Amino acid sequence: MLSGALRMEERDQFPVGMRVLAVDDDPVCLKVLETLLRRCQYHVTATNQAITALKLLRENRDMFDLVISDVHMPDMDGFKLLELVGLEMDLPVIMLSVNGETKTVMKGIAHGACDYLLKPVRIEELRNIWQHVVRRKFSSRERSNLEFSKECNKPSSADTEHGPNQLTCGSSDQNGRISKKRKELHSEEVEEGDDNDFQENDEPSAAKKPRVVWSVELHRKFVAAVNQLGIDKAVPKRILELMNVEKLTRENVASHLQVWHLILSQIIRVPFLLFMSS
DNA sequence: TACACAATAT
């Protein structure tokens, strides 16, 4: 068959040639996956070892746009790969598994997977995965107002080493309504004319500390750090060190960790699905 | 003192 015969209009060249790293220990599955991805006109690199995948990713961070990985692999659990990728680089990862149990899927999502596909994968599901790459680019910027057409910086150029991440990524407008604009880091707060009874004699130059927004990216780093440490050794200080995020404090992490414990013990409901489809 | 953790406040 003429596999490459689909010639969609190439007005948008982006999805064409998107660099995908496919990981699956089963050679048959891997071959199928690779073929399907190629049929979507992506540029595919395939490996049957998670270790190799990690090595490839670490050696050249600009080489891939997206990772799609099986969950069950002998050399390294897919979740582990997911954690490490989430911690060390900012790439969308799609998990792949025959196991469709809610618990397992939830685990993947909770660990930072941007999608979770069930085998056998259909090509229809792969045609759209480039959206995760786009989504990630938008995710570090406010997108409430469309007039910000400022292009996001390409993560490939200036991100060679763990750049200090900044906290201003608040992209979560979960409700379709107009969300009140979050105050960013600008210290322009001059008058707070409420007639409240605050007797704080705070210094005039002390601006209000901005609240940390636990964006998907930030949360991914958090989860990756927690899992790397192990849940029992994951204490705020160590998590903070591993995350290596500028201006994030131990208290911030502690607060988030508190919630995370609740989530893990399923005491509170998890808003992960909101993360998925904003 | 520094920290973790739970409770409470905003």
Add this chain to the structure above:
DNA sequence: TATATTGTGT
């Protein structure tokens, strides 16, 4: 609701 702050024990 999400995150910050406070309180308490180690």
